[in-house]
Amino acid sequence: MFPTSASAAAVAGSGPIRLRLIGDFDVLAGSQALPVRRCGQKLLAFLAITRGSVGRPTLAGTLWPESPGARAAANLRASISRLPRPGGRQLVRSNGSRLALAEDVRVDLHEASDLIxxxxxxxxxxxxxxxxxxxxxxxxxxxxxxxxxxxxxxxxxxxxxxxxxxxxxxxxxxxxxxxxxxxxxxxxxxxxxxxxxxxxxxxxxxxxxxxxxxxxxxxxxxxxxxxxxxxxxxxxxxxxxxxx
The missing domain is CATH 1.25.40.10 (Tetratricopeptide repeat domain)
Structure with a gap:
């Protein structure tokens, strides 16, 4: 069983949030690894790779291509709700019908690509x-x-x-x-x-x-x-x- 968002926040505290995509997937709050379900991993990875905001229908259709539109949208909502919230912070921000990574989530892929x-x-x-x-x-x-x-x-x-x-x-x-x-x-x-x-x-x-x-x-x-x-x-x- 995965811990709830509240318990993850209590363990992780308010350290910097890092998303690792190079090598194995990982989300760290400070030095604490946060448990993320597979659907949540796909959500965070897609938003990081896109490096911008994505419309909810596009995101749901990409992550759940074999599900009907309504079911894919429900899967997206469930995935967002199950993401950990370290220190009460959201990993994903919403702007109406569009979603993006929270601004304080640092992504190793972005850092490596910028350094290149x-x-x-x-x-x-x-x-x-x-x-x-x-x-x-x-x-x-x-x-x-x-x-x-x-x-x-x-x-x-x-x-x-x-x-x-x-x-x-x-x-x-x-x-x-x-x-x-x-x-x-x-x-x-x-x-x-x-x-x-x-x-x-x-x-x-x-x-x-x-x-x-x-x-x-x-x-x-x-x-x-x-x-x-x-x-x-x-x-x-x-x-x-x-x-x-």
Missing amino acids: TSPDAQRDPPPENWYADLLPFWEEDWVLLERERFRQSRLHALEHSSQQLREQRRFGEALQAALRALAGEPLRESAHRLVIEAHLAEGNAAEALRQYHQYRALLRTELGIAPSGEIRQLVRPLLERPED
Whole structure:
């Protein structure tokens, strides 16, 4: 059984409210995790992903697509009423026929997305929340679309960060950022190229060649193709180096 809104508020107090969507779903009031039913999780996640107000009919129809309009609307009302209210605060605000997250609910997806486009993303090592997918075990269509958008933004930002860090001669951090991008998509040639470039910048020819051969074997196994001429050009001087 889930605790009532009143008991959740008593436990959580009045700490800052955080909604986590990167990795596992979680709602925190201060350090206290709040229990949220599955329907409430979907409601909060959709409002966070939309990042604005949504009309009640659109919201009900999206979250309960197989239910008739009246039933979907009733499900929406029930989901809102069952949300926890930490410190008596609402997680969702209503403006007539439209709903949105309460203004004091902080969302990790918003923070990560904003940081990706900020000047800090060009200077500093990537934060931890760039390394996981959005709600990785959810299969709703609206989650899948946002997951891929965030994944592509994250991979491009990691690669850009790797390039910037390498130019600053922060080779270890540049390598880690490139490897994180590679973990997000093992067949991504641009990430393999950045790993090789980081090794070469440090003078680690053997590591660069090892990365190239691993990528070539992966491409042959998975896709039956060879690496592009661009990445081969990076290691060509090493492959053609005469023996002592």
